[in-house]
Amino acid sequence: MAIPEQESAANGTGPALSHAGVGTAAWVGRDIPRKDADRFVLGHIDYTADMIAPGTLRVAIVRSSHAHARIGRIDTAAASAAPGVVAVFTGADVRACSAPMPTRVPRERFPGPVDIWCLAADEVLYVGQPIAAVVATSLNDAEAAKSLVEIDYDMLEPVLDAAAALAPGGALARADWPTNVVARDTIRQGDLDRAFQAAFRTVGGEISFGSGTSAPMEPRCYIADWDDRASHLTLHGTLQQPHPTRWMLAQVLGLREAQIRVVAPPAGGTFGLKMVGHPEEALVAILSRELKRPVAFLESREECFLANAREQTHRFEIAADAQGRIIAFRNTIVADVGAIGAGGGWVMAMVTPTVFPTVYDVPNVAVDAVAVTTNKPPWQGIRGYGKETANLVMERAVELIAVELGMSSIEVRRRNLLPKQAFPHRLPSGLNLDSGDYAPALDQLLDLFPLDEWRQRQQDADSNDKRIGIGFAFDLTPEGASFPGSMQAGFETSTVTVDPTGTVRVATSVTSPGGGNETGIAQIVADVFGLLPDDVTIIQGDTDITPFGTGNTSSRSLMFGGAAAVLAARELKSRVAACAATLLQAEPGELVFAQGRICVDADADRSVPFKQAVSTIYTHAYSIAADIELPLQVIKTYRSPNIRHVPDEFGRISAYPSFPYSVHAAAIEIDVATAQVRVLDYAAIHDCGVVVNPGLVEGQFRGAVAMGIGAALWEELLYDESGATRTNRFKSYVLPRAPDLPRIRMGHRVTPSPFQPLGTKGAGESGFGGAMSVITNAIADALGEHGRHVNRVPFKPDRLLPLLAGALS
Amino acid sequence: MIAHDFDYHAPRSLADALALLGQADAAVLGGGTWLVPNMTYGRQRPSAVVDIRRLGLDAIEIAGDIVVGAGVTYRQVLQSEALRAKLPLLAMMAGQVTGGPQIVGQATLGGSACYANPSSDVPACLVALDATLRLASRTGHREVKAADFYTGAFQTTRRPDEMLTHMVFAPPPGGAGCGYHKLKFSTGSWPIVTAACIAVAATDGGPRHRLAVGGANAVPVLLEIDGRDPDEAVAARLPSLISQEWSDEFAGAGYRRQVAPAIASRALRQARGAR
């Protein structure tokens, strides 16, 4: 589905495609095929695991079978003698030859010590934590020897949920911390008590979220190769953040960055999982240096399910006046972030509170959030990054207050959405919303979603057999996370080079998780030079040749990496223009770059091929190009003007620059006898500012919606009473499959971000929270009056059935 | 990635296969869709694997009784016109197996029959169809009724040295109807509750139903119900027959017992309608 031309035009949302003078915009906005598409469909892409060379040692990891214990004696003798085994490493061995892994958030921010070693040295904090590494000549042999490692444990009391973590005088999840509370946030705006007293209607509720995981199709893999003679390490890996990984390795290994090259080959999906900070990243590097041989770790699917996220509970209250204006909202959030590892996954719990009250204009807001550590596996990044739960809670609150008001929830939304002229708009948390055009998006959705038809079908359905539910939900997804004091500092860098033959090379710090950002970057750079995207080569994921930056997280690729590339390309363009002006006897300002040529604006006959101008510069350094800086290479960093790390008068910072939004509608059906839910229809309108490649954006959005539907209905990590992950394969942690989903109909709006040179916003996570929310609202709708009791996501039928029985009785 | 050592055998005669099965810890390999991943994740560690692929157990014979080889795949069931005509219930079941065309072509009925996973389709169908299972070992052959074969979750009366060779079905009487209903939460979920039903027209008092419910209990639950309004009988009798309720990551205690009658009724309705 391409953007219907008239749609963006009809919305009249400004100079969409050639916003802010990108150039001729021949390619931006077009749905062109992916770069390297042939290699994908021929099976010629090499992922990390495809690069494990013969002769590479393989590592199998012995993991803790207890949630909380002190490690006593470890006997590795039998394992060391097993066939094929080259070495067995324990935490003590690792301590003897390396330093702890740096945490992504500065250590001072934790309430106790955080010495994180890639193999637990003393205390194990969750079932599955690495304790020993068996290195062998084959993976089969390494795995076979694992069971021969004997470990004595001294049990400590495990803390397995948030209630236990917060119980006064209760057990501690880390023996060396004084508390289980990792972090708190308190957000205040206005006078809550007064607003609630003055309210016409108020209503409250509770919603808890089960654990989820990102489960990309490609598991993690790292290959370390230490060259002892050169004292140099190369790490290939499934890495979203090669530069931060190099920074981490430099500290663990006591090396200079120059001694380390980190390469991120094409990734088979990441969704946040492959951010820096997994123990195995450091482990293979240490092993390779100690053994002086290449060492590879390939994660099993079972290990991949150790990545935990999202478990939290919200207690909220919302108040409205008689006109249906929401006047106050308050919420208390308790998140169980599992054990603290080196990665920053738990930070998601502190992003959630910052998103309230999402797309609504609410004068009085209070949010209190607390993140507690427990003896479950650490949180790892996951699409949504905490914003999805905020959206879902807000959308539930709106539905509940609509019931109290006796109004349709669509009408309540309309009365409370931030109007277009309210932007930029500062949220109570300090986040500064860049732009939005919410109410028209809702109208546009109603054109796409046959609400009346569904209401009719809902009435016609035999309510003793099937019930139909219809839901709506907005989603606001802050994108481009930039946290002060961390390696997610919020800038990206691109080096653009015009080579002597006139082709263009962009080496950028942003990596590709597989979504196709390289194609988008090629499009915007091609437009600057008036070239074809095929003339632009994108180089990513190699710390030796790409400049420093965060990598790929929080949908920053085009927003930051693309912007940096455009800034660099524009500077190069002016250099080439200077030469062309001389050749064409014109002023640089008169020149237009298009279709591989540089012509004088008014006079198409006066032109020179781009290639010729470039070649002239490279070959006439002392004459025509004497004043032009050589080579034709520029490095630029992009920092967003919409990020503020200096606290404002309320002490708040703004760590996200861009705010794509979407609005969703869905119809679902519940089988009354079994509480099985089926999604019957789905439509959404998405606005991520200027769209560089509609096909790429739609692909991201549909993927996010599918994942959100999965998270609402089927996906949940479960732990047994010992803290072990019960759902450790795709047969128990169930992802959506093709027959489970209806076609997702979508439309676009284009409300450019005024803060970004191209007017784009992040796209990638956007839509995930909306999908979770709209399914939740649709289920609540199907339950009628009993919908207010909906309080747990995902909606497993065994939990839904009692509610349904209530709805029927 | 299988960690433990084992020997692989693909014998060409049943006698050779049975001799190999006589060794301790040998496992029969059907389609491998269960056995192989279990070996990969260390949940089954046989020292020898005896592949039935070359034993000619992949035939469907229809001459009086219907004899289905243990190595017949779901795809073969779907592709056999004759079997579809004689035992439409098996085809209905096979048509709903998940895992895509790959699993449908790889997995065998015999493997599912022997694995005795409560969350699977085949066992309850065999019970509903009153199948006879032919088991062979070095020391002889025997036949067991499907209803007597299942003793617990993942447990059958098959001895480790025995191989299932065939499943034998008496053709249902003319005019019999059948129904199969499966509750799954999504395409990727296990069968949660299945119901397989054969309805035979009776002269008076309405049809006779033979109903087997799978997934709800550690072993398939069999009910024989007469009468025109069997739903009431199902609602009254089925929950108490679920004496070892199955629960897993998909649904906790109580759920399956609660929904089983509805699933059974749907299969009953289909069986009556399809007659």
Added chain:
Amino acid sequence: MSRPSIDLALRLDHRDVVAHVDGRALLIEAIRDLGARSARIGCLTGDCGACTVLLDGQPVKSCLVLAAAADGREVVTLEGSASAIAETVRRAFIAKKGFQCGYCTSGMILVAIDLLEAFATPTEADIRSAISGNLCRCTGYDDIVSAIADAAEQLSAKAATRESPEIF
């Protein structure tokens, strides 16, 4: 100490190969070691379909097959799949953006080819069911379904022109 290994003779992507492999190897591991890396490992439990190959012409999940059991048989991976249908499907995957990260793509394309070889005019439900054994975490499937539908249309259009009697 060394482990028992086995000799394996395969026809792999139209080449005869003979190899010495670990007796414990799965078919997916053996063929990847032999260079057929377009078949991917996603789960080793038979659930994701990334390891799909054709074994004696039938689509199978090669993580469910012991390497030893494939001795003397023919294996075709995406890289060895070169029919007219395969080409059409590939083009359609590019045109309709039927992939993002591409990790599921080898399996998806192979089952799509298998579907279209058996069945020229699949409905959307047929297509969704044909790929139901293959997980994709990136696309939400719509673009994959569109790609396969598009390939089917192109193939039947071609077939129609071929079959229509030349009386005009």
